[in-house]
Each structure stands twice: as C-alpha cells, then as structure tokens.
Amino acid sequence: MGTGGRGPDARAPGTRLEKTVSAILPQKVLHDLAGLWATMGGHADSGTETGASAGVLRACTMTLVVLLDDLPGAEAAAVQQRAGEAIAMVMREHPSRTIVIHLRPSGDAALEAHVSAQCWMPFGKSQQICCEQIDITATEAALSDVPGVVLPLAAPDLPLVVWCRPARLFRLPAFAGFFPLAGKVILDSAGFPDTGAILGDLATAIASGKRVCDLAWTRLTRRRELIAQIFENPVYLSQIATVTDVRIRCTGSAIPVSAYYFAAWLKQCLESGGAEPRLQFVSEGGEGRGELAVVEISGRNHVEVELVEGAVFEARVDTLANRTALPVFTDDALLREELGLIGHDPVYEKTVGLAAKLASGWEMEFH
C-alpha cells in the first residue's frame, strides 16, 4: 500500500488499498471511493522519511467493466488471477475506473461491492499513479441487474468498455443490457465451442450498429501485418490480381475461428485487388480445434506465412524467406490494442460478416 511499490515499474501488479461496502448503493460506493483517495493521500504523505511526498495521482481515461466467472477450484482461480494481472498491466497505458463483475453460477440474485485502488510507480518517477477498482460480486441470475448498477458508477464523460471474459455470456439475453452503456464490447471467441454461432452473433451485433471486437481477431494483427508488409513491395502489389488460391492450413480437426477470420480478411483484400481466389482449409493433423498454422497465397508469386516455433513466424515469398519474432499475445497486450481503438474498426467490421458466412458452410479438407 502507499509507497511500498517504489522502484522501477516491473511487471508485478501494483499495490492495493481496499474497503468493503455491504450493498450496492451507487452513492455509497462513490462516497467510499472518495474516502479511499483521501486516505491514500494521507498515507502517501506519511509513508516517506521527510513527510514530504510526491503524492498520488488519480488517473482515469475510461470505465472498464470486466465480466469474470467466479468459480470454485484452482483452475478457475488461476484464470481470475490472470485476468486481474491483465487489468493491472493495462492500467499503465489505459488508466481507468475498473468495475469487475465476479459472476457466480448459482445462489440468490445478490449483489455486493468492494472498492480498491491499484497503484504503480512509473519508471524513474517518484509519484504513484492510481486507478480505481470496484469489485462487484453477483450471480448470473442477477446479470440483467448489473448494467443498472454500473451506469451510475461509470466515470462521467469518458468511454465505457466492457470486457466480457467468458465469451458465453455474450450470447445470454441478459447481456443485451450492456450494449446501451458500452462504447465497445470486447470478448474472445477463441475457446468458444460453436464457432459458427459466436461468429454469427458477432456479425449480427455489428450489423445492428454495436461496437464489438474479438480478441481472436486481435491476435492476428501482427500476422496480418506480415502479409501487408510483403505486399508493400510494388512488384508483389502489382501481382495481386493474379492470385488464384488461398490455402489456410490448421492443426486439429476443426477449423478455429482465427482461420475463418484470416480467410475472410484475405479473400476481401485480394478481391479488392482484382483477384478471384479459391479458398481451401486444410488440416495438418491432430484432434479437436487447433491453431492457424500456415497461410498460403498462390498466384504468379507464392506467399506463405508459417508459425515455425513459439512466436517466430517465417514469411516466404517464392525463394526468399525472412523470420520474425512477434510479441507474445498475452491478455494485457491484446487488451491494450483494443482499448486504444475506441471508435469503429472498419476492417474488422467488414471481415466478421464474411467470416460468419464461411463458418456456417465450410468443411476442413484433410491431407
């Protein structure tokens, strides 16, 4: 707490100061938050030898609402912890008032709240930067009540983003209440069992004007960028119209959502460049829903981008090859990218509709 975190800005989560409130009365929650800041200011002064301090700085650029499953068991606890760490890391670039909704599967339709502050000290600085966090525990039965609780707690005049960590919640009717509040909804469809269904829901939401994004798409940014860089070469750019085939090779026996996204994106880009490519999904073996492994674009030139090991990709164009180590896609890295884009994302919005169509009628070929 207070100045205990002095030192370089390491990846450890920041210090916390906490207070529990017994019921969700928004005014009381906000009052307790205000009290928390007053206490922190006092602790910051007394925590130094000289009594003079650089103080604490309250920073807020948005309200981030995070929906998490609150399940028993070590695995669930680890998931929660990773989410907590991601939130703490994201605060450094996107300081916000975070409202974490911990959803229990069963129990009375009850709500409880708990306020805290996350603090860290930027590299080379002496002043702590702190963001507010409100933790609300609720049962799924109370999910439809949550937007009404969140609304008065949101930081005024700033964007509100909802991170729906369990993607299944997105499909629940009770989730609809979040859309009027949210400038953006973020989910991750990667682990969702029914790829076609989740892509269909995403496409429908976007077609109706809602701003939704999918971390499964975000994970593809650097890989897409590799393809785009290849075609920055005017020689290859001029040959786009000669592309006849796009082959998406995946591990596993079921096509992952990332493959549908990549295929849809490629198809649209190539068609806008005058090509009419045939699309093919190919399994490289293995069970279950695997990963996107290799993307091949064939025309007068042959382009391949392959994940060779870890996060190292090899881009091959005809006989030339180049390896690039891409950043590891942690939750906080993906979130940071999405939180930096609060407006419309025309490329994604155009891609998801076609991805949903591909998912509804495509089968994997096995070689």
Added chain:
Amino acid sequence: MLEFMPSGNPFQDPLRFERRVPECTVVIFGANGDLTKRKLLPALYRLAYEQRLSPGFAVVGISRTPMTDERFRENMRESVARFLEDAPFDEEVWTGFATGLFYMAGDVNDPVCYQRLATRLRAIEETRRTGGNVLFYLSTQPSQYAAAARGIGAAGIASGNGWRRLVVEKPFGHDLKSARVLSDALHEVFDERDVYRIDHYLGKETVQNILAFRFGNGIFEPLWNRRYINHVQITAAESIGVEGRGSYYQEAGSLRDMIQNHLLQVMATIAMEPSATFDPGAVRDERAKLLRSIHVMKPDEVAANAVAGQYGASRVGAASVLGFREEPGVDPQSRTDTYAAATFFVENWRWAGVPFYIRTGKRLPKRVSEIAIHFNAPPHDMFDASGDGARPNLLIVRIQPEEGISLKFLSKQPGSGMKLRPVSMDFNYGSSFGGRSPSAYETLLLDAIAGDATLYTRQDMVEASWAAVEPIAAVWSEQKFDFPNYPCGAWGPEAADQMLARRGHVWRKP
C-alpha cells in the same frame, strides 16, 4: 505527422498496423560525436526495438577516427546501453540491430570519402535491400555542411534508385546572410523538399500536443487572441552551465542557440493560425506566416525589448559555482550572453498588442521549459476582498521536465466568507497516458525516413526567425555589457524583470 502513409495496398489496416518506414540506410557524418552517441543511435535502437524499422535498415557511421565495423558496433552498444531513456536495453534486439551498423573512416572535406561511401552504399543496397533509399545526417560542425552536401553531390550519390534526403542540425547559419548562403549551398545538391532541418523541440510530445490542444478542441480557440490573452511567457531554463562546451558556446550565446530556433518555433506553434489540412506543407505554411508577422525591432527598440545576461560565480546550495568567464575554454572578457530575454509582437489581427516574452538562460534556478499563457483579468472583480487583486488565469504548457498542461483558476476556499485562492487542474502526460512517449529524436528520425516534414523547419521559417533576431544581435554586438549581471541560481538579470515591469507584468517563477 501523418499517422500512416497510404500506399494502395489493400492489406493495410491503418488503425492497427504500426507505421513502418521504408527500407533505408542512414549515413551519419560525425558518427563519433556526442549527438550520435547520446541521441541518434539510442533513438534508432528504440525504433528497432519497437519493430518500426524495416529488417534491412542500415546505418553507416563516418568520422575521421579509424575504426572497424565491429569496433563501431561495440562503441555504439555501450552508448545505447548508457543513454537509452525510460526503456530497457535488450541484448537480442541489439544483436539484430547491430548487424546493420557499418563504419567508414573519412574526412568530409575529402572527395575520396564520398567515392568510398558510394561504393559502400551500393554494397549495402545489394545485401540489405534498402531500395537505394538514403538519409544523410550531418552531425558535424555546421561549417562543414556545405562541404558535405557538395561532396555528396560530386560523388553522384545525391540521387539514386530510391529517395535521398539530407538532415541538418542547428544552427542554420549564424545570421540571416549566412543562413541564405548555407541554404544556397545545400540547394546546389538537394531540393528544398529533401532538406530536413531538425529542431528537436518540435519533436517533443508536448509541443506537438499544442496543435492537438488548440485545433482538436473547440473551447480554447475562441479565447486564443488579444481580447482574452494578456501576454505569453515562453521559458527555456537550464540549471547547468556550459558543461565543458564553453569554447563552442561563446561563439553562439543564448539568443542564437535557443531563441532564434527552438523558442521562436515554439512561439509560432502557439500563435499560428489553424491550417486547412494537417499536411506538412499546410502546417509549415502557417508557422512561416506567423514568423513573418513578428515585428522586426528597430535598433532603438532593442534596449527596451531585449535583455542580455551572463552568469557570475556564486554559491548554489552548498557548492561554489564558477561564473561563465571562469569556465574552461571561455575568454575571461567574454561578452557572450548566457541569458537572453526578448519581447516580441505579432503584427496581425489576432495578436496585435499582445507581448510574447521569451527568456532562456543557463545557471537559472531549475531546468524547465514551458509556455505560460496569461489571460486577461475579469472585467469586473467582485471578489477582491483580500486586496491581492485578481490573479490572472494561466494556461501552462510544460515541455520539460514533466510534460503536460495545467490550467490555473480561482476557487472559493472552503469555509465561511468568500475567500478565493488559485487552484490547478492538471493533465500530465506521464499519468494520463501511462505508456512511454517516444523521444523527440525517435519521432523526428521516423518522420524523416517516412518523408514527413511537418516537424522540420523550412528555409523560409529559418529566414523569418533570423530576421526577428538579427536586430537584437546587431545591437548587442556593439554594446558594452556590464557582465556578469546575474548570479548562478537567480532567474536572470534585473533588467529582464524591468522589461516586464514597464508593462505591468511579472515573470512567472515556474
């Protein structure tokens, strides 16, 4: 600063993809100097760390010292590890980056140097596929700029398969005439559009943010004129002295070293008209227009509107500090200004009658660069119960050390009665955007490689700045000063306070 350069590539996603710059070779003349070690290589390394540079990016360092490529790489590794700011040094990234570093010993006055450079560039173009793009960076003495440009031209490397650009550092001449002579020499070889005059102040996030602040928000611009702004103070203060560079500094002085370039550019950014578009030409046109609107002082106006100072020995804290004339390499009778302050007026409808006070100096109480915009007092003060008088509202744009913007206004003190006290509303770059801001050189180098000249100074801007400063320099060159006239640790000479006091103003103490 264009966020993305459109290329007709249907795969581009400007919202998500980092702006990458094309392959190129950066040739640094004077590669063994301080600027390369402290600023250029750390900036280029950082760009490589963030994968903003193409895989084939190359650097050729040139200086007179004989050295192998390996030795140069080792030296640069030490410098980067030492001078990298607010960012980690990654050995693996460095290893990859260093494969693109090369070195050539050579003298800028020797034609053979450029012929050898031409051969080297051809080889690098082949192996690293730079597309023939070359950025020539003159990190040499300004007196060598013309020779370097002519050498590049004579060797036939001012043009080639790709683009060729030239970056020069200030000073751009030492007066208007020499600035024109230098420009003419550069133009013998390079078009003006390929000449990039660096002013690293323009690369600072806060200075760039002035444009976003003024023209991205609707609430400030209606107040941004003589009806609401009383005066503007621009301060660039250093607490250090000349730090061993006395012999260089005494040729320049504060007026030439800071006001003629950085601070007038900052003033132009604060005072310019909004451009119709945010493209380099349009923005620079407005800056140039503002600079041309500055009233050029007549000789008899200089005494009342410009103050020169030189620091004398004193004690700062518990330590004795040398005066400028006692610094190593400095003439004991030196008349160089280590402090300069001037009052400028902009002759246009927006700013007529509003003084712009600019001051800069060494051995001032603290290191701070800021712009303080003083608004007019309310037309009727109904709260002057304390007798303090109405304090003006202030908008402070802090350039360094803590970048940010503050708005100071009066608020009621809690309790009975109506006592007012000033309070501050702060926006701090470091906390509102927790991510790291790029250094000025990272921004500027990336822009030069990308061909974006928005943050670079154009020849007409250089000439207009010299025109504003020359009358002061001319009068001072004939004047007998009673130097030193301020002690180390003071905010400058009394004459600077008197300059403002004549208009009823007071220098802000940041």
